[in-house]
Amino acid sequence: MNVVIFAGPTLSASEGARVLDATYLPPAAQGDLYRAALGKPVAIGLIDGYFERVPSVSHKEILWAMKQGVHVFGAASIGALRAAELSAFGMEGVGEIFKSFESGALEDDDEVAVVHADAEDGYRPFSEAMVNLRATLQAAQATGVLGEDTRSTLEFFAKGLFHADRTWPALFQQAQETGLDAAGLDAFRRFVTEHRVDQKRLDAFELLQTLRARLEAGLPPKDTRFAFFHTDAWEHVRQKAEATPSPDPASFRYL
Structure with missing residues (x-):
């Protein structure tokens, strides 16, 4: 089955592959999840993503992906944030960090923000x-x-x-x-x-394990009940995503 996972600082592709057979991509910037959804995967797992100097993965592209029948899971980092924000629409959150954001125990983006080196340096943590x-x-x-x-x-x-x-x-x-x-x-x-407790890492593995179990049980196309509106803002995101390749992951900060 075609599954896409966005991960980087929290979990490496080689580590993830030992748990779940999937296509592992670098942390998601705005438009990356939309481009992944164009390939009609069964599911997308969002763990890590860009912020600050690169626009973050947008809520609208997650909603669009689910509207195409793609299951979207989130955990650990920006995935936990977006899952808490979009759980009412069907995005599925996994792990303790997601639960804390969903309950309101945590609210600030900086709770999951870290600074890392680039992919060539193994996302070596600076914070x-x-x-x-x-x-x-x-x-x-x-x-x-x-x-x-x-x-x-x-x-x-x-x-x-x-x-x-x-x-x-x-x-x-x-x-x-x-x-x-x-x-x-x-x-x-x-x-x-x-x-030391690496809760982000624990939650990322839980996402992969949850997704594997759901796939083994049989995962039909995502069924959604919300209306998706093609706003000017969405068209801007979509057109930019189709015209622009994913950014170079060198030396950016991640959520």
């Missing part, structure tokens, strides 16, 4: 996603490494950092400068080294 920081802090509290007050304080510090500057060293430095317990921080530093 840590806020959702991963939160998940690791919560795991440390659950195991007794951190108390609730310290966990809450560290989470507050992390959220206050600009997304491109969010790293574990930056967080520990700020914690030390504000006088948090040194022994407790050392214990937490060891916890991060050994038990």
Whole structure:
């Protein structure tokens, strides 16, 4: 079956292929999902995507794809954001990050934003996603490494950092400068080294596993009940997508 997965920083194509046989494409920019849907895949999985200097994958192209009978799944990163925003229309979200956005527990795009190198450098991370920081802090509290007050304080510090500057060293430095317990921080530093939680990665694998199970059970064409309107804005996106190739993924930031 023809399946397309947009992934990059969160999950590599080689890792994904061990779970699900699919066409793995780089993170999606605006128009990429529309172009993928033109090939009539059974399903599209949206994990990673561009933002800031490149227009992000649009809601309208996801709606158009579903209107063509294509199932669209989202998780982990911009996929979780778009799935939460479009779940009422039939986009299917997977994983804890999606659930947090759908419930309103998380609202900000910067929760999943990270800075990475380009594909040739293996999407080497320069920052840590806020959702991963939160998940690791919560795991440390659950195991007794951190108390609730310290966990809450560290989470507050992390959220206050600009997304491109969010790293574990930056967080520990700020914690030390504000006088948090040194022994407790050392214990937490060891916890991060050994038990860091990569929630984005976990959710990405869950998307692939969910999609594989759905395909094995039989996945008929997507049935939609919403009306799709061909607005001027949509025509602009569509025409630009058909006229412009996907951008070079070198040195962009990803959601």
